[in-house]
Amino acid sequence: MLILGIETSCDDTGVAILRDNEVLCELLSSQIKFHADYGGVIPEMAARKHLENLLPLVNIALSESKISGRELDLIAVTRGPGLMGALMVGVQTARALSQVWGVPLIGINHLEGHIFAGCEGLKPPFLSLIVSGGHTEIITVRDFGDYELLGQTRDDAAGEAFDKGAKILGLKYPGGPEIEKLARSGNSKAFNFPVPLKNSGLVEFSFSGLKTALLWQVKKFASSEELQANMNDLCASYQAAIIEALIAKIRLAVKLTGIHQVSISGGVSANGALREALRREKGFTISLPELKRCTDNAVMTALAGQNRYLREGITNSEVIADPSLHEI
Ligand SMILES: Nc1ncnc2c1ncn2[C@@H]1O[C@H](COP(=O)(O)OP(=O)(O)OP(=O)(O)O)[C@@H](O)[C@H]1O
Ligand SMILES: [Mg+2]
Structure with missing residues (x-):
């Protein structure tokens, strides 16, 4: 199963492509240097940086994995909790890619993602x-x-x-x-x-x-x-x-x-x-988790998405960003 994971809940733009549990490509663009001067994450700036970075990262991930978007079996995107603007960029991009490529889309709770980052084996x-x-x-x-x-x-x-x-x-x-x-x-x-x-x-x-x-x-x-x-x-x-x-x-x-x-x-x-x-x-x-998977990343989103998809299939075709989503 080929899965594209997308994570934009806070200040890391994460993209990963997995073939089952094997990571073909894992990319992360951290925004820390842009927010550091302010002593914390500026939500508006986080959303803008995701907008700049997300599609270029998806393109690099596809070319490094030597696949085209239409070959994917699933797109998994973090839909909450997190910053509204930041989540919206990830979710809307994932919805558009899912439509264009005809690939099923699943929305993932960020906390379920974190669970999957730490529980290998x-x-x-x-x-x-x-x-x-x-x-x-x-x-x-x-x-x-x-x-x-x-x-x-x-x-x-x-x-x-x-x-x-x-x-x-x-x-x-x-x-x-x-x-x-x-x-x-x-x-x-x-x-x-x-x-x-x-x-x-x-x-x-x-x-x-x-x-x-x-x-x-x-x-x-x-x-x-x-x-x-x-x-x-x-x-x-x-x-x-x-x-x-x-x-x-x-x-x-x-x-x-x-x-x-x-x-x-x-x-x-x-x-x-x-x-x-x-x-x-x-x-x-x-x-x-290994150090790079402790903080936000898209491998965890893809793993959680894959597991949920195999368990339940697509239960809700309209994925909506929800900043205060809590129940996993
Ligand atoms: N080596 C470290 N020691 C202690 N804390 C750390 C270390 N590295 C990162 N952190 C802390 O981890 C936090 C960032 O983690 P993470 O990216 O998982 O959180 P988040 O995505 O902002 O929040 P959430 O996942 O709850 O939405 C920051 O508060 C940061 O200070
Ligand atoms: Mg997090």
Whole structure:
């Protein structure tokens, strides 16, 4: 089966062509450098950049895969959740290509995409922790297509905690990779940040209090030199609190469900310290995406699309962008 995957939910334009599970071509145009000056993603600019990049990427992917659009068996496009303008570019382009080439089109929930990024080789049931810029949640995958939300964040997502924490520290966007880099030469025990909801007994996360704790700590420094002198330790301690919160809730979810396979995906799953801490865990096995598939990409959209198509066929021929789509 030849599948074209298209992902434009936020600031990455992703295109991938798969033959069954084999990736023939995988392209990603990141917009980070255009948004970095503003400290976050500007929705209008994201949509315009997708518009510039998407069709050229589709053309390159087809020619690198040595196929024509009409040979495709399926187009899978992310239809939500995400930024409205950004999603619309992907969905409208996919609808047009589907019409022109006479190829079936399937709309995919971005979160189902993230699940598929992290679960290669896993057989359900398993737990899926999606930990990204917009989401932090644990889902029970009873089967593909049969998902139950076990719990999620009450406020900020973990990726948002990295991004907002970095902003407080005067670091670049996106904050996750910046904090990770500086944390490598810092002491994670130098500052005692709270691990939110650690012992609450609920599969729930909260990161806004942690962010405030960082802000208060930064305000205590008398000068920017003092902040700089403590920067690596701050990053290491802040990152450690986020990691501890994530791992505590995975342990709890494993205990509550009796499911011992866990997949982790989304941008924060690229964090080296988190990956190392997870590998040290006993009591459950973990499955992590390779680094390039942690953040948004179209391979995950194509895999989710293929799986859904083989399960259900086309259930809704009119694919519509939905920025607040939640139920997978
Ligand atoms: N090495 C890292 N360590 C920690 N966080 C990271 C790392 N790399 C990326 N991130 C974080 O991952 C997030 C981006 O991930 P992703 O692209 O999956 O999210 P998104 O698509 O913006 O959100 P969502 O998938 O929820 O809609 C950012 O918040 C970024 O700071
Ligand atoms: Mg994402």
